[in-house]
Amino acid sequence: MTSTLAPTIHDWTQADIPDLAGKTVVVTGGNSGIGLEATRAFAAHGAHVVLAVRDEKKGQDAAATIAGSTEVRRLDLADLVSIQKFAAAWTGDIHILVNNAGVMVPPLTRTEDGFELQFGTNHLGHFALTNLLLPHIIGRIVIVSSSVHRSGRIDFDDLNFTTRRYGGGSAGYAQSKLANLLFTLELQRRLTAAGSSVLATAAHPGMAATNLNSSSTNVALNLFAKAVVAVFAQPSIDGAAPTLFAATAPMPPAGYAGPSKRGGFAGPPVLVDRSANASDPAVAARLWAASETLTGVSFPL
Structure with missing residues (x-):
């Protein structure tokens, strides 16, 4: 599924976010980077924002910098038990769920459940969380992907890099970001088939100056990333x-938002196209089935 670029009367800004008073927003990884900036914006427009974070101390420190209604809850997306506890403790409606947290090109690492860390956190963790919370969600689900998805490939024979070469982790990151978009596609298909009004959308930040850009243990790669960011990246905000656009602006089902300028690196958000690989419903359905098997979590509607 591809998105048609939307004509804009003016460049979209945070001023276009509607009043969110009385609404609850959950942001994974809401304590830093674009997650923190999104959390600030949601709270500034009246929402009660839950920062779902692995480190509660860092979450509390971040929440203290936000004007508005917030709370911090522990969530480790690399641990299915933590995800299940978070979802089981939830009561009340969720108007917007933002699946933002992620890891980028770490050394080969396993989650608590034995998944390759990037696939396990960026995709499988959010897959499990979304399905477990779905009975509470009444508005939108936003899944943060990356333009790097275009180089991704879903290796169904070795999703978790148990035999294939891991290298610096870039193939694992691209696979996880492609999985994000395929998840959005199949999630929306299932929601529509179930008669649900919940909307699944996706977004990518372009190139933003966040701590993800220097998260690798490869010193040379970190130095290169910092140099590129200094020249090309836009601020986290x-x-x-x-x-924020994908969460609050008019969006088509499974729509994908990203920056409009500098080759998609920066600029006001608009609807953007996804790759052909990210638009394949058969691959999306196959990935969903594999994700259910790996996590033990299925679509609840």
Whole structure:
């Protein structure tokens, strides 16, 4: 599924976010980077925002910098038990769920459940969380992907890099970001088939100056990333704009938002196209089935 670029009367800004008073928003990884900027914007427009974070101390420190209604809850997306506890403790409606947290090109690492860390956190963790919370969600689900998805490939024979070469982790990151978009596609298909009004959308930040850009243990790669970011990246607050757009602006089912300028690196958010690989419903359905098997979590509607 591809999105048609939407004509804009003016460049979208945070001023276009509607009043969110009385609404509850959950942001995974809401304590730093674009997650923190999105959290600030949601709270500034009246929402009660839950920062779902692995480190509660860092979450509390971040929440203290936000004007508005917030709370911090522990969530480790690399641990299915933590995800299940978070979902089981939830009561009340969720108007917007933002699946933002992620890891980028770490050394080969396993989650608590034995998954490759990037696939396990960026995709499987959010897959499990979304399905477990779905009975509470009444508005939108936003899944943060990346333009790097275009180089991704879903290796169904070795999703978790048990035999294939891991290298610096870039193939694992691209696979996880492609999985994000395929998840959005199949999630929306299932929601529509179930007669649900919940909307699944996706976004990518372009190139934003966040701590993800220097998360690798490869010193040379970190130095290169910092140099590129210094020249090309936009601030985190601008990188959060596509997420906020996908969460609050008019969007088609499974629509994908991203920056509009500098080759998709920066600029006001608009609807953007996804790759052909990210538009394949058969691959999306196959990935869903594999994800259910790996996590033990299925579509609840």
